[in-house]
Amino acid sequence: MTRAITHTLQLDGLSFSYQVVNSEAPVIEPVLVLGGVLQGMHGWSIMERHVLPHAGLISVDLPGAGESTPLRPEQDMETMCRATEIIIDDLGLERVNFLGYSFGSAVAFRCAQRRPDRYARLALGGVPVRISDKLIDLWMRGAQRMLSGDANGFVDVLAEMFLCSNTEVTVRNRDVVRQLVKRMTLRAVTNSAHGFRTMERSVLENLDPQGGLNGVPTLVFCGEHDTISSLQEQKEFAATIEDCTFAAIGEADHWVFLQRRYEASDLVMRFFTGRPLTDLDYLIEPSMAVG
Secondary structure, rough: OEEEEEEEEEOOOOEEEEEEEEOOOOOOEEEEEEOOOOOOOHHHHHHHHHOOOOOOOOEEEEOOOOOOOOOOOOOOOHHHHHHHHHHHHHHHOEEEEEEOOHHHHHHHHHHHOHHHHEEEEEEEEEEOOOHHHHHHHHHHHHHHHHHHOOOHHHHHHHHHHHHHOOOOOOOOOOHHHHHHHHHHHHHHHHHHOOOHHHHHHHHHHHOOOOOOOOOOEEEEEOOOOOOOHHHHHHHHHHOOOOOOOEEEOOOOOOHHHHHHHHHHHHHHHHHOOOOOOOOOEEOOEEEEEEO
């Protein structure tokens, strides 16, 4: 069994960490993974069977995640990108393949805009293209419950944001994933002194990925029933990126790595290794070049 190695780093008064599991016979650059807000580095072992035959797997606790220090009010996305670059430097790497999911996709996109030379390929999943007024209203309603001491009520409201509630469409493992997401969210906001505020910043601050991207082959993908940003919104975002492919995984919402973990991991690694994304029965339509 390959041993995971962890390392803690510092930046501008912040402490953050990464974990690396090396591949015995790598054929591409290592895969760096950054997930949703409050999602730490220990939650990506589900990808090892797909990644390790091809590359090492790096997962991170950027500021605000896991045991890392939360951002101060004056620190922003640029600080997150600098922390990512420090991790790559600490590993002695020139480039990595970067998978960013949900909040992590906004960070990954900005990192690639800053330093496209550091990223061989970019996979952006569940991209928060635009936080709608409806989602902000849900957040404010949930926040009122949290601030009144009703953490469970807060989690119930957030489930409306994060998960597809339309029972007329098929979502794999719907009930199991709903309970898991609610437990994860409750733990994140009750076990961490900064969990709620970190999540609040991710919703209320403008993270909308804008400005396009050149020089990094990119895959944008999502579950067909994503509730944070719709399939169409993410496809339109993908069209702003040069050399970009778009794909939508069927029977999944924003939590595609829980609902269809095999398929999501397979899609990403096919892209990172340059294999065709054709004839994949888990996509609702053939992947398409849009950028």
